[in-house]
Amino acid sequence: xxxxxxxxxxxxxxxxxxxxxxxxxxxxxxxxxEYRIWNPYRSKLxxxxxxxxxNFPFNENSEILYLGAxxxxxxxxxxxxxxxxxxYSVEFSPRAMIDLLFVSNxxxxxxxxLADANKPQDYLGRISQVDILYEDVAQKNQxxxxxxxxxxxxxxxxxxxxxxxARSIDVTLKPKVVFRAVEAQLSPYFKILERIxxxxxxxDHLCLVMQK
Amino acid sequence: xxxxxxxxGIFDYKQGNFVLLERFPNNxxxxxxxxxxxxxDADLDTELGVLACKRMKKLFKENGVNFASFxxxxxxxxxxxxxKLELGKPDYRIIQIVNALNEIESSINLYSERLREWYLLYxxxxxxxxxxxxxxxxxxxxxxxxxxxGADLNDFDVNQLKDFAKFVSSTYKTRNVxxxxxxxxxxxxxxxxxxxxxxKIGAALxxxxxxxxxxxxxxxxxxxxxGAERALFRHLTTGARPPKYGVILNHPLIQNAPRKLRGKIxxxxxxxxxxxxxxxxxxxxxMGKDLKRDLDKKVxxxxxx
Numbered sequence: 001x002x003x004x005x006x007x008x009x010x011x012x013x014x015x016x017x018x019x020x021x022x023x024x025x026x027x028x029x030x031x032x033x034e035y036r037i038w039n040p041y042r043s044k045l046x047x048x049x050x051x052x053x054x055n056f057p058f059n060e061n062s063e064i065l066y067l068g069a070x071x072x073x074x075x076x077x078x079x080x081x082x083x084x085x086x087x088y089s090v091e092f093s094p095r096a097m098i099d100l101l102f103v104s105n106x107x108x109x110x111x112x113x114l115a116d117a118n119k120p121q122d123y124l125g126r127i128s129q130v131d132i133l134y135e136d137v138a139q140k141n142q143x144x145x146x147x148x149x150x151x152x153x154x155x156x157x158x159x160x161x162x163x164x165x166a167r168s169i170d171v172t173l174k175p176k177v178v179f180r181a182v183e184a185q186l187s188p189y190f191k192i193l194e195r196i197x198x199x200x201x202x203x204d205h206l207c208l209v210m211q212k
Numbered sequence: 213x214x215x216x217x218x219x220x221g222i223f224d225y226k227q228g229n230f231v232l233l234e235r236f237p238n239n240x241x242x243x244x245x246x247x248x249x250x251x252x253d254a255d256l257d258t259e260l261g262v263l264a265c266k267r268m269k270k271l272f273k274e275n276g277v278n279f280a281s282f283x284x285x286x287x288x289x290x291x292x293x294x295x296k297l298e299l300g301k302p303d304y305r306i307i308q309i310v311n312a313l314n315e316i317e318s319s320i321n322l323y324s325e326r327l328r329e330w331y332l333l334y335x336x337x338x339x340x341x342x343x344x345x346x347x348x349x350x351x352x353x354x355x356x357x358x359x360x361x362g363a364d365l366n367d368f369d370v371n372q373l374k375d376f377a378k379f380v381s382s383t384y385k386t387r388n389v390x391x392x393x394x395x396x397x398x399x400x401x402x403x404x405x406x407x408x409x410x411x412k413i414g415a416a417l418x419x420x421x422x423x424x425x426x427x428x429x430x431x432x433x434x435x436x437x438x439g440a441e442r443a444l445f446r447h448l449t450t451g452a453r454p455p456k457y458g459v460i461l462n463h464p465l466i467q468n469a470p471r472k473l474r475g476k477i478x479x480x481x482x483x484x485x486x487x488x489x490x491x492x493x494x495x496x497x498x499m500g501k502d503l504k505r506d507l508d509k510k511v512x513x514x515x516x517x
Binding site: 086088094097098101104108109110111112113114115121124125126127128129152153171172 | 216217218219247256258261262264265266268269279280281283284286287288290291292294295298299304445448449
């Protein structure tokens, strides 16, 4: 049984908690099973899929460190996939964390952590090493945050997903220039596997997939 | 070498092995409580921490703890502890009140205008006489008309009108109560900022950046233009002229200054605000009066030049 299915242009994940929505997404039945439609306007990983993402390491046993988990929109879809895995979901905003805690009530593979991804020592000793590091923080120093966390928590050979928001790094530069600079900062440390522009769903965003 | 803190207890590291020094209870809430307490005063070693992360599953297994369920429950409990502390910060209440006041302000103007228009049908002379909208709502809720050119409405119609006036008047009351509450919160929690910027501007600054701590970390040049983001980014992207001030524009020192000097005064004010909020956030005595006095002097000098 496939956990990730295509529904027309979009994708859907097999609902881990049948009958329950997380963020108002559509529920669709297929072969007697319920799928949650992955809204590409709400989730950047959903966008990347719609735009043809080829590297997709999320499986049943994946253990993921997710920085910038927000209200748990993307986290919930990954939680549908990594049913035997763990998603350590780091979020700094207490408002978003309230929502995330409710998500983690029903989804035991979602592990909420209220912390600043800038200060990984705050959650050091509370989590295990991971296969995938996912970062969507829209901070100016998002590259440094990624590197710090990759050093501490990501297994050798593990995958990295970085959602780059050009406007958060430098509004005065053209997004292209920002993306090139970010890649130059990361390529000495990680192998760049894939780059996917997220427009028109997300303006001036790039999804960068890498390997440690 | 330091120790390492994990959800199941405190470990020492000797000759490549983790040795359990203190075992935490199996109850996730109790374990999280202890973890939190120890985290504050423990001497934690980053390298050991990384090593512990690598071996976390093994450590759990060796101590007879189910990894998947305990790592979840423990972190949920610890996050709840941290969340409770975080939500207790006055910043969050201040931000809600700032937003509530802004929303009340815009709706209250609409209601007041509507009340005046409606009241004109009944008793236009009163509407003419009392220009202040707050006072008007209050009086309109009680006053019955005397000799007037307005329509002779029956009791039923008049009562509906007065009910609406009562509603508008009570909205003004709520606004005033919230403003007082905001003043109290600001004075109690951020006395220096409150003294220099005033409660409304100080609170607006905190609200724009999201927390007092973040405001304390900003350079005064940023504080000066907080609330003028559109103009600032227009300046940065197109090279248009930079804004001189953001929400601090509403400060009496700037309001009462001639247009030409406002930029200079804004710079001086922002500098003092920056010092004041640092004092409030990082601890220290009340120095608001001194800051205010220095600022007044500085403004006088600017005006003399």
